[in-house]
Amino acid sequence: MTFKPWLAGVAAIALCATSAMAQDFKPAVVFDMGGKFDKSFNEGVWNGVKRFIDESGDDVMEFEVTNETQRAQAITRMAQRGGNPVLGVGFAQADAIDAVAQEFPDQMFAIIDVNWLDRPNLRQYSFKEHEGSYLVGVAAAMKSETGTVGFVGGMDIPLIRKFACGYKQGVLATKPDATVLENMTGTTPAAWNDPTKGAELARSQIDRGADIVYHAAGGTGLGVIRAVADEGKLAIGVDSDQYAVAPGSVLTSMLKRVDNAAYDTMTDAKNGEFTAGIMVLGLAEEGVDYVADENNADLLTADIRDAMEAAKAKIVAGEITVHNYEDDQACPVD
Structure with a gap:
């Protein structure tokens, strides 16, 4: 599955064909803190990279950032080694990849979770996380027995507030008298890798009545999930x-x-066929979704899935607008 069918419908995209660059194809990826096996954001990227490797047989250079100072160094080193394209993982790499793309104009670059840069050799991916979060909010509202659900975010930034807001909209549209508890883990990048703090926040919400907790917290979220399960x-x-x-x-995961x-x-x-520009991916573009399979079939019952699919269809059709x-x-x- 690729995103090709929706390229023409992307909300904001400046097309810039760079087919000549493909002659020196040498792909590279720079994972952010947490590592490529973080069971969350980085690992999602790794799954796509691995699928490419398995299908193409090509090698992909990679580096896993372990501290903030390594981002610019790693992206620069990949470009110096001929990386083409170089894929940066996460908004924290935005400044670094912007500078390196300018320094190496004949090479291709891409970055995920960024939509504000402007380089003719840079592709940016932005997602409508609020739409997918709305759907899991519907599920939480329907599954909750207490009428209280929770949200634990990682670093307190607008992107994570977007997850929380979409979730709350889905919950309250489904059950207007529900209570949604919300906590952010911190205000620095360390908030993405603090499972102990995530567990503490989750237990605190459970103590206040939450019986379902959604997280958008990277590695911190592993602590959330395990604490919720323990309770x-x-x-x-x-x-x-x-x-x-x-x-x-x-219950499910917002993909x-x-x-x-x-x-x-x-x-x-x-x-x-590489193009530069901004690609904005929501439910209509299959950029966000939720998990419904044999593993969670007993939890995510048919009536819940039907309600989620009905909301999904209305969002795609423009009948429901999820505030960003x-x-x-x-x-x-709020």
Whole structure:
């Protein structure tokens, strides 16, 4: 599966064919802190890279950032080694990849979770996380027995507030008298890798009545899921399918198809079809979704799936508009 069918419909995209660059195809990826096996965001990207490797037989250079100072160094080193394209993982790499793309104008670059840069050799992927979060909010509202659900975010930034706001909209549209508890883990990048703090926040929400907790917290979220499972409650994962973190205790996961973004970046570059610009991916573009399979079928019952699919169809058709927190730094249900 690739994103090709929706290229013409992307909301904001400046096309810039770079087929000549494909002659020196040498793909590279720089994972961010947490590592490529973080069971969340980075691992989603890795799944797309691995799919490309398995299908093409090509090698992909890679580096896993372990501290903030390594981002610029790693991206620069990949470019110096002929990386083409170089894929950066996460908004924290934005400044670095912007500078390196300018320094190496004849090479291709791409970055996930960024939509504000402007380089003719840079592809940017942005996702409508609020749409996918709305759907898992519907599920949480329907599954909750207490009428109280929770959300634990990682670093307190507008992107994560976007997840929280979409979730709350879905919950309250489904059950107007529900209570949604919300906590952010911190204000520095360390908030992405603090499972102990995530567990503490989850237990605090459970103590206040939450029986379902959704997280958007990277590695911190692993602590959330395990704590929720230990308390006999249900968690909602994010980015990748996180059922395996606590089998039987994960209601669903909000999928952010960064795997397809990574796969398409490398496939397009290899085929001489790489384009620069901003690609905005929501439910209509299959950029976000939720997990419904044999693992969680007993938890995510048919009536819940039907309600989620009905909401999904209405969002795609424009009958439901999910407010984007990043548009005005506000959430209408707060």
